[in-house]
Amino acid sequence: MDLSTALSRARRNFLDDWTLHAVAIASLVVAFLCLGATLFAVANLNRIAEKWGNTQQLSLYLKDGTEKADVSQLQFVLESLPEVAAVEYLTPAAAQKKFLEQTDAESDLASLPTEVFPASLEIKLTQGVPEGRLQKIIDRLQQLAPVQEVESYRGWFEHLASLLQASRWSASVLAALVAICVIAVIENTVRMAIAHRSDEIEVLKLCGATDGFVRMPFVIEGAIQGSVAALFSILLLLVAYAIVSGQVGYTFATLTGVSLTFFSPQIGLAVVIGGGAAGALGSLLSLRRYLSV
Amino acid sequence: MDLSTALSRARRNFLDDWTLHAVAIASLVVAFLCLGATLFAVANLNRIAEKWGNTQQLSLYLKDGTEKADVSQLQFVLESLPEVAAVEYLTPAAAQKKFLEQTDAESDLASLPTEVFPASLEIKLTQGVPEGRLQKIIDRLQQLAPVQEVESYRGWFEHLASLLQASRWSASVLAALVAICVIAVIENTVRMAIAHRSDEIEVLKLCGATDGFVRMPFVIEGAIQGSVAALFSILLLLVAYAIVSGQVGYTFATLTGVSLTFFSPQIGLAVVIGGGAAGALGSLLSLRRYLSV
Amino acid sequence: MTLARESTTRSVGRGSTSFFRQRERPDSSKHAKPILVMEEVYKYFRRDVPTLKNVNLKINRGEFVFVTGPSGAGKSTLLQLIYRKHTVDSGRILFSGRDVARLTKSSIPFLRRNLGVIFQDFKIISHWSTFENVAVALEILSIPKRLIRSRVAEALDRVGLAGRGNEHAGDLSGGEQQRVAIARAIVTEPALLLADEPTGNLDPGLSIDILTLFEEIHEAGTTVIFATHDHSLLQAAPHRLVMIDDGHVIEASQGLRAWAARTQSMVAS
Amino acid sequence: MTLARESTTRSVGRGSTSFFRQRERPDSSKHAKPILVMEEVYKYFRRDVPTLKNVNLKINRGEFVFVTGPSGAGKSTLLQLIYRKHTVDSGRILFSGRDVARLTKSSIPFLRRNLGVIFQDFKIISHWSTFENVAVALEILSIPKRLIRSRVAEALDRVGLAGRGNEHAGDLSGGEQQRVAIARAIVTEPALLLADEPTGNLDPGLSIDILTLFEEIHEAGTTVIFATHDHSLLQAAPHRLVMIDDGHVIEASQGLRAWAARTQSMVAS
Numbered sequence A, B: 001m002d003l004s005t006a007l008s009r010a011r012r013n014f015l016d017d018w019t020l021h022a023v024a025i026a027s028l029v030v031a032f033l034c035l036g037a038t039l040f041a042v043a044n045l046n047r048i049a050e051k052w053g054n055t056q057q058l059s060l061y062l063k064d065g066t067e068k069a070d071v072s073q074l075q076f077v078l079e080s081l082p083e084v085a086a087v088e089y090l091t092p093a094a095a096q097k098k099f100l101e102q103t104d105a106e107s108d109l110a111s112l113p114t115e116v117f118p119a120s121l122e123i124k125l126t127q128g129v130p131e132g133r134l135q136k137i138i139d140r141l142q143q144l145a146p147v148q149e150v151e152s153y154r155g156w157f158e159h160l161a162s163l164l165q166a167s168r169w170s171a172s173v174l175a176a177l178v179a180i181c182v183i184a185v186i187e188n189t190v191r192m193a194i195a196h197r198s199d200e201i202e203v204l205k206l207c208g209a210t211d212g213f214v215r216m217p218f219v220i221e222g223a224i225q226g227s228v229a230a231l232f233s234i235l236l237l238l239v240a241y242a243i244v245s246g247q248v249g250y251t252f253a254t255l256t257g258v259s260l261t262f263f264s265p266q267i268g269l270a271v272v273i274g275g276g277a278a279g280a281l282g283s284l285l286s287l288r289r290y291l292s293v
Numbered sequence C, D: 001m002t003l004a005r006e007s008t009t010r011s012v013g014r015g016s017t018s019f020f021r022q023r024e025r026p027d028s029s030k031h032a033k034p035i036l037v038m039e040e041v042y043k044y045f046r047r048d049v050p051t052l053k054n055v056n057l058k059i060n061r062g063e064f065v066f067v068t069g070p071s072g073a074g075k076s077t078l079l080q081l082i083y084r085k086h087t088v089d090s091g092r093i094l095f096s097g098r099d100v101a102r103l104t105k106s107s108i109p110f111l112r113r114n115l116g117v118i119f120q121d122f123k124i125i126s127h128w129s130t131f132e133n134v135a136v137a138l139e140i141l142s143i144p145k146r147l148i149r150s151r152v153a154e155a156l157d158r159v160g161l162a163g164r165g166n167e168h169a170g171d172l173s174g175g176e177q178q179r180v181a182i183a184r185a186i187v188t189e190p191a192l193l194l195a196d197e198p199t200g201n202l203d204p205g206l207s208i209d210i211l212t213l214f215e216e217i218h219e220a221g222t223t224v225i226f227a228t229h230d231h232s233l234l235q236a237a238p239h240r241l242v243m244i245d246d247g248h249v250i251e252a253s254q255g256l257r258a259w260a261a262r263t264q265s266m267v268a269s
């Protein structure tokens, strides 16, 4: 069974009913667009999660009149804890500035006196500190002399984390669904092609063609369809991204603090290769199920 | 051409190659799932937009020591403007309370003296005030004696509005895409069915069957496939909604202030009927293109 | 020829059992006229060489006509022009006085409902049962299920396949499939029966049986055009004979026996 | 019978031009043995009635055997058992000494490469050209394109379709399609040629030509099994005759002429 014969037969089959293949590729492009869009969303969600996950933090509000030496000592102790990534000392003036930045309103609050903002230690935690451990640290810190209050932002982070988790979860479900869909479409297309050329297949078999000879062109067709559709849909996504990214990307960046990015070329290549593999696989499954003479 | 013959022939065709129809319905279910999810997203985005659109507002910060009578008069004048939906007077105490609620942190800011919060008039605008008109109103208000400053939150609203606009825009593009996809899938399926039973069609034609006689079963099949797929995908979405809504719905509600809702039964019915119509249409298109003896 | 003439006369009294025939041809005065007229018919499949040249043929209601000629002569093409699978390139074909070539696309089905065609390649649906293959011709006419059942059973009986209605048509032998095709053509009791090589897959005994069946149907008033290579059939039944040779249609009723005998002896040599 | 014996002897010197035949059967001592042996073969399509009963048949390398019998007798079934479209229900079929029924699925193709089969329903791909339909048999054997072209042209020439390779097979007449099927079967120069009603759509003159072609191929050493209804062919060529009747296979070489004459006279009456 030589490849050149198989290729030329695949080419002939393709030309014979190119509309079938065109429609199949179109369906696959839709499926891959879903997959691509999902990957895109997941990639950006991951970036958000990473960024926001990194900024998991505690604020340690200090009692008025705490001495500079006490603060330094406290900072040193905190920095030696394994869960702590960084500690920043915020003077009342700095706190006021940051507060005004965050409220983003040029309101009368600008006239608040600096003294109403307490000095604080902003503690960035390492990623993945377990809940119980965090609570313990907070309890311990609360008992320190210069500490007036510990702010852990936990309510907010729990909300955010659950939303991200749900998004990532539904994204991977969707990705799996799309993969199944691709295999199903290819399988169906090949099934159609088999039904369409059942007379040819019968003649081939009756003339002494081996199973490999009969199957090879279908597998080649499936692989080509899968990879062409994947490639095409990535290009479409890129175009759509280029068109939309300006406006949406800005809004996205200002809302999340993370700039929108397309997934990496490696992932794109993986999608194309995966598309070809899924095509060949769908083809083989279909042949196994529907091709018997 | 009587319907009962057509129905029984459609039934026979369906049983003859039910796998083809099953696969077609499966593809359609995927397509309708996309459509349903999109409708779901659009419905909820609309609710957010409505709610947030309704809360488009101005804050009129008053100079310290403005008399109660001046405030009342100002409030009366403002309420008579056609662009204004409601005006609320916020005393410094109320402003402080609201501020603390919004910052959502039990921080030291609670100890801010009430005086630092200026009294204000919170103006809710009607929906759809044009940009130019809004600017004029703001300029006019700025010149009034008791007004210290006008806060229009425009930067924030522009971001939000552009995000919503982009979402709605891409959602409707997706919906159109899905509709095309449904017609394409049905068309393709019918084309396959035609190719599959081209010998039967030839015999029918040669025995004197009218076009209607030949076509009717295909149209019925297309309509049934389309509506069954639509119905099935809505049921699937409902199940998914029931499973997910608890956790995600809570996060969504806390983030947006709008509770997650499923689209209305009317829209569901419209999708099913539309699915049937798209099926019949796809079928007819396919027949017109591929059925000729 | 004498036989054929006789049956033309006899055909006056036929058709009273078939509501279809009555519905389709209520005008009883028509049967005096020829059922099929071909005037200067040309058919080109290749630009320069016509497959049929200047064919003039008149077939009367109730006639039985053999069409013969070598492979590739144009016998099937002649029949295909009548049932509008192809259209003539020039000339005209009148069926019951109407020009077949000028029928609109939507009235072709009604032409075909007056014809029973046995195709050279059978055109049997192999994944249907024998019964379904025959019944389809009646379903098209919206005949009630009950009636379909009895008429299909009768037609299968006539071609020697009684009681085999439930068999998968694809599993039948070549000759059996051919007989299913015959049953489908005769079950509607058409006005004109076009048989393209209907005995090519049948043994001599069965061929004669089928020929006899066609003669019975013909006796009942149906016009039959019978394309065949089988010279023993031509010898067995003394009907009008039309030969297609090099695109020309030649009436061969006179020299029939001599010609057939010549071919026969040639074959036996 | 005498003729057949002679050609068996003559077949010693054949095959030197076909690399395929050489590759597949390098053992030259084999040709002394029978090429096909059927021993107590039964085939049931329906539970109670066997289509073939206790068939015992031995065909020597280089023989020419006619198979005949009424429609539905089991002629096609007999051939189908040989090329493993069906398997026997009991008994065994030895092709070149190997049991066909016990071939694994993956070695069936190699059995079929030694056979040339002309199917009763042609099995021509109507959307391929005539050339492609014939060439496919060689493509399967991975023969170089150049060689394919010349061998297909030669085969088409032998069946009287020279220069018509580019025509759409679906547009050919019934007889022309049948000849394409014949060309496809003979183009591989198989060891055994199974012809199922290969002249059903051909006129008497062409039938004789095709029979002559088969006899030529037979002269060159190929074993031929020729199933037919056409009694004039049986008369024209005095080969071994096997009849299938009621499932039984009967050697009819002795009474052939008498029987054929009887049928002929019956048909002519």
Ligand SMILES: Nc1ncnc2c1ncn2[C@@H]1O[C@H](COP(=O)(O)OP(=O)(O)OP(=O)(O)O)[C@@H](O)[C@H]1O
Pocket: C045, C046, C051, C069, C070, C071, C072, C073, C074, C075, C076, C077, C078, C120, D170, D171, D172, D173, D174, D175, D176, D201, D202, D203
């Ligand atoms: N649709 C077509 N397109 C092109 N050529 C055609 C078409 N149909 C028939 N022909 C050619 O016209 C000629 C006559 O064909 P036709 O089928 O009428 O022959 P026939 O007399 O029925 O032969 P046979 O006895 O072999 O069936 C043949 O050479 C055939 O190739």
Ligand SMILES: Nc1ncnc2c1ncn2[C@@H]1O[C@H](COP(=O)(O)OP(=O)(O)OP(=O)(O)O)[C@@H](O)[C@H]1O
Pocket: C170, C171, C172, C173, C174, C175, C176, C201, C202, C203, D045, D046, D051, D069, D070, D071, D072, D073, D074, D075, D076, D077, D078, D120
């Ligand atoms: N695959 C099958 N399934 C069931 N029955 C079959 C199958 N193939 C053949 N038969 C039956 O077996 C009998 C013999 O068929 P076969 O095709 O061998 O006949 P034949 O001698 O070739 O007849 P013909 O001359 O009509 O071609 C027939 O009655 C047929 O219906």
Ligand SMILES: [Mg+2]
Pocket: C075, C076, C077, C120, C196, D173, D174, D175
């Ligand atoms: Mg013909």
Ligand SMILES: [Mg+2]
Pocket: C173, C174, C175, D075, D076, D077, D120, D196
């Ligand atoms: Mg047979």
